[in-house]
Amino acid sequence: xxxxxxxxxxxxRDEFLGVVEAEGVQREVSLMLHPEAxxxxxxLIHAGYAIGAVxxxxxxxxxxxxxxxxxxxxxx
Amino acid sequence: xxxxARILLGHGGGGRLxxxxxxxxxxxxxxxxxxxxxxxSALLPELPPGRPAFTTDAFVVDPPVFPxxxxxxxxxxxxxxxxxxxxxxxxxxxxxxxxEEGLEMALLETFVAGARRAAAEAGVxxxxxxxxxxxxxxxxRAYAVTSxxxxxxxxxxxxxHLIRPxxxxxxxxxxxxxxxxxxxxxxxxxxxxxxxxxxPLAGLVEALLGCGAAVRALHDxxxxxxxxxxxxxxxRSGLRMVLEESALPVSGGVASVCELLGLDPLYVACEGRLVxxxxxxxxxxxxxxxxxxxxxxxxxxxxxVEEGDPHAAPLALRTAYGTLRPLDVLAGAxxxxxx
Amino acid sequence: xxPGAYGDPAAVQALAARIRRAAERLPRPVTFMEVCGTxxxxxxxxxxxxxxxxxxxxxxxxxxxVCVTPVGYVDTAEALARRPRTLVCTFGDLMRVPSSRASLExxxxxxGAVRVVYSPRDAVLLARDDPGQTxxxxxxxxxxxxxxxxxxxxxxxxxxxxxxxxLSGHKVMPPPLRALAxxxxxxxxxxxxxxxxxxxxxxxxxxxxxxxxxxxxxxxxFAPTDVLRGVLALVEQAVAGRPxxxxxxxxxxxxxxxxTAWALVERxxxxxxxxxxxxxxxxxxxxxxxxxxxxxxxxxxxxEVGDAVxxxxxxxxxxxxxxxxxxxxxxxxxxxxxxxxxxxxxxSSEGTCAAWYxxxxxxxxxxxxxGGGA
Numbered sequence: 001x002x003x004x005x006x007x008x009x010x011x012x013r014d015e016f017l018g019v020v021e022a023e024g025v026q027r028e029v030s031l032m033l034h035p036e037a038x039x040x041x042x043x044l045i046h047a048g049y050a051i052g053a054v055x056x057x058x059x060x061x062x063x064x065x066x067x068x069x070x071x072x073x074x075x076x
Numbered sequence: 077x078x079x080x081a082r083i084l085l086g087h088g089g090g091g092r093l094x095x096x097x098x099x100x101x102x103x104x105x106x107x108x109x110x111x112x113x114x115x116x117s118a119l120l121p122e123l124p125p126g127r128p129a130f131t132t133d134a135f136v137v138d139p140p141v142f143p144x145x146x147x148x149x150x151x152x153x154x155x156x157x158x159x160x161x162x163x164x165x166x167x168x169x170x171x172x173x174x175x176e177e178g179l180e181m182a183l184l185e186t187f188v189a190g191a192r193r194a195a196a197e198a199g200v201x202x203x204x205x206x207x208x209x210x211x212x213x214x215x216x217r218a219y220a221v222t223s224x225x226x227x228x229x230x231x232x233x234x235x236x237h238l239i240r241p242x243x244x245x246x247x248x249x250x251x252x253x254x255x256x257x258x259x260x261x262x263x264x265x266x267x268x269x270x271x272x273x274x275x276p277l278a279g280l281v282e283a284l285l286g287c288g289a290a291v292r293a294l295h296d297x298x299x300x301x302x303x304x305x306x307x308x309x310x311x312r313s314g315l316r317m318v319l320e321e322s323a324l325p326v327s328g329g330v331a332s333v334c335e336l337l338g339l340d341p342l343y344v345a346c347e348g349r350l351v352x353x354x355x356x357x358x359x360x361x362x363x364x365x366x367x368x369x370x371x372x373x374x375x376x377x378x379x380x381v382e383e384g385d386p387h388a389a390p391l392a393l394r395t396a397y398g399t400l401r402p403l404d405v406l407a408g409a410x411x412x413x414x415x
Numbered sequence: 416x417x418p419g420a421y422g423d424p425a426a427v428q429a430l431a432a433r434i435r436r437a438a439e440r441l442p443r444p445v446t447f448m449e450v451c452g453t454x455x456x457x458x459x460x461x462x463x464x465x466x467x468x469x470x471x472x473x474x475x476x477x478x479x480x481v482c483v484t485p486v487g488y489v490d491t492a493e494a495l496a497r498r499p500r501t502l503v504c505t506f507g508d509l510m511r512v513p514s515s516r517a518s519l520e521x522x523x524x525x526x527g528a529v530r531v532v533y534s535p536r537d538a539v540l541l542a543r544d545d546p547g548q549t550x551x552x553x554x555x556x557x558x559x560x561x562x563x564x565x566x567x568x569x570x571x572x573x574x575x576x577x578x579x580x581x582l583s584g585h586k587v588m589p590p591p592l593r594a595l596a597x598x599x600x601x602x603x604x605x606x607x608x609x610x611x612x613x614x615x616x617x618x619x620x621x622x623x624x625x626x627x628x629x630x631x632x633x634x635x636x637f638a639p640t641d642v643l644r645g646v647l648a649l650v651e652q653a654v655a656g657r658p659x660x661x662x663x664x665x666x667x668x669x670x671x672x673x674x675t676a677w678a679l680v681e682r683x684x685x686x687x688x689x690x691x692x693x694x695x696x697x698x699x700x701x702x703x704x705x706x707x708x709x710x711x712x713x714x715x716x717x718x719e720v721g722d723a724v725x726x727x728x729x730x731x732x733x734x735x736x737x738x739x740x741x742x743x744x745x746x747x748x749x750x751x752x753x754x755x756x757x758x759x760x761x762x763s764s765e766g767t768c769a770a771w772y773x774x775x776x777x778x779x780x781x782x783x784x785x786g787g788g789a
Contacts, residue, residue, distance in 0.1 A: 002557070002559035002610075003338045024267050030563075032570070033566055035675065044611070046563060046611065048534025048563070051614055051676060052673055062666055072429060251416075263533040331416070396417070397424055397466065399463070402774060415763065
């Protein structure tokens with residue numbers, strides 16, 4: 001249970017409000033649960049709130065791992 | 077006194093206000109000789125040769141003005157497209173509106189301009205109409221009901237009964253644009269990426285039927301989206317349909333809205349798209365014909381028809397991983413979910 | 416529709432192959448459970464079960480908050496919708512859940528007093544814009560969602576919006592996980608932990624499972640590669656006999672979780688007993704508004720609610736514990752289906768029975784034979 005989508009913070013409107021964007025779709029969201037958000041961060045958005053941020057280094061590591069797994073194909 | 081800024085009960089009364097509304101707004105917008113007679117019934121020219129086709133539709137949309145269109149444009153396109161899906165050339169439409177007392181005149185002007193634009197794009201005339209007004213609080217701003225007459229040229233036949241196992245399923249463009257734009261507007265999702273795909277498809281249909289490909293049937297995937305339309309056709313024809321997930325065109329904006337609200341693009345309405353069932357060998361030619369038309373730029377083959385199987389789901393999706401899953405009939409309206 | 420990088424088909428096939436290979440070394444068949452409605456949905460949507468070897472079984476547990484919400488909660492919500500000058504706001508998930516006598520969808524048709532919102536914040540704004548109305552937000556959901564409701568309450572407090580109330584049906588995950596791990600009827604060999612709940616509570620929250628029950632855990636996200644990496648990790652843990660908590664969703668899950676969010680939850684909520692539809696009462700598994708917030712607690716509005724009527728004959732409890740598969744229930748696909756759901760597991764599209772009905776029930780046509788099941 002929990003649909004949450006990564007979206008990039010493009011604007012801060014207030015202490016606790018920001019605007020996030022993904023694929024040209026934008027929404028105002030509350031930053032009350034993740035007030036340390038910075039413009040450019042990829043935030044995890046659930047029910048109109050940022051509940052956390054995507055750690056870009058971890059994401060890069062995971063994607064690199066997946067790339068290796070895909071290239072290795074079937075294990076021998 | 078200046079002209080009223082809002083619709084009054086009197087506008088539906090049949091008296092002076094009604095005549096002003098018709099004469100100042102509707103008549104000039106839909107200008108055509110048939111309508112101009114303002115007779116009780118539209119007396120039409122002779123029908124061109126072929127089979128007459130007739131359809132009717134009712135339109136309620138919230139919000140009534142949305143990115144890419146409005147109630148009036150949507151209403152005309154909806155009826156034009158129903159006729160076009162039957163292979164008919166749309167000719168004459170009626171437009172009845174039920175207006176809520178208090179509706180801003182500017183909003184009504186938007187609807188009328190939209191209807192006019194759609195009629196012009198589709199090459200149809202709005203030859204009959206009616207207006208009623210309900211008291212404030214008894215109607216959601218405006219409802220529109222359109223009916224339309226067209227003619228299927230001699231020698232042309234389309235229908236689900238013509239679909240055969242082995243046939244190809246084509247989609248004229250990306251899925252879910254209309255429904256996603258509406259849901260986005262309702263839940264405060266904005267941005268440049270979202271606009272309804274609403275458009276009149278008669279020209280696209282002629283381009284497809286004119287290319288010589290063996291087209292069996294056409295349907296526009298409106299409420300319930302592509303999955304609902306394909307389910308209905310599968311059940312009516314007794315055949316099984318399999319769609320290919322990797323082949324479904326979905327724009328980034330629609331994918332994003334669907335992810336956020338927990339919707340499945342396969343079940344989200346389109347208002348400017350058609351699904352075509354064509355003979356297997358004609359698929360390539362048909363896709364090219366669609367792509368050659370401005371409204372069919374994103375056309376693609378999305379699936380195939382198989383023999384019916386009473387033990388298998390009538391409609392299935394082959395995922396990007398080669399696994400198959402059934403695409404069920406929708407229980408009710410798609411609602412945003414968090415889970 | 417092409418999957419993103421985390422759904423890359425080549426990576427998915429390669430991971431499936433690794434799982435098959437690793438599973439050859441399993442001493443016995445294993446059963447892993449996921450406890451998140453979004454996982455149930457994601458696994459079904461990608462058909463991932465069909466990629467697993469026969470000795471690795473993936474089942475769904477009580478992870479759908481709608482499914483485990485007791486009938487009485489929905490009855491209360493309906494009674495609130497019939498209360499004068501009251502607007503009930505809810506996530507879409509609850510609208511079609513059958514209650515004792517109706518559903519929110521039907522009560523909306525009767526009263527016009529039910530509104531679907533995407534965010535609890537939308538309900539606060541509705542309350543602000545109409546001070547004469549009591550706006551009740553239906554607070555369902557696990558640890559991912561509770562902080563958003565707490566934040567909505569905080570915003571209402573700060574803005575002086577006194578007419579925003581919450582009917583709490585919130586639940587937390589560790590107590591039912593403990594109950595499942597301790598239940599002799601349930602034989603699990605691994606747990607796929609809910610990725611977004613974990614964003615809030617942290618990966619550390621699951622350490623008691625390997626420590627006290629020798630049950631291995633993998634914290635995973637929702638893309639096909641996330642789920643399969645989790646299954647692979649659990650197979651490897653089972654082969655080695657070394658249960659642990661593997662955090663495979665490090666891109667958003669930390670050890671400690673979101674402390675800011677949980678502090679906000681603790682400001683407004685306290686642990687309470689809660690009834691899990693199909694499982695019964697589990698101590699400390701729910702969240703209730705603290706006594707000092709009684710003015711915002713919709714359960715104190717004193718609406719009259721009829722007796723709760725639970726459906727007879729359904730075996731939801733056993734399905735939710737993963738003890739039986741849906742077809743073993745006599746009501747499955749007969750009296751109980753997604754259009755006319757009887758029990759908890761069918762009410763939401765993430766429920767085990769609903770997911771099974773949609774995705775596992777019918778055979779694939781013989782000519783295809785791609786692992787079966789569509």
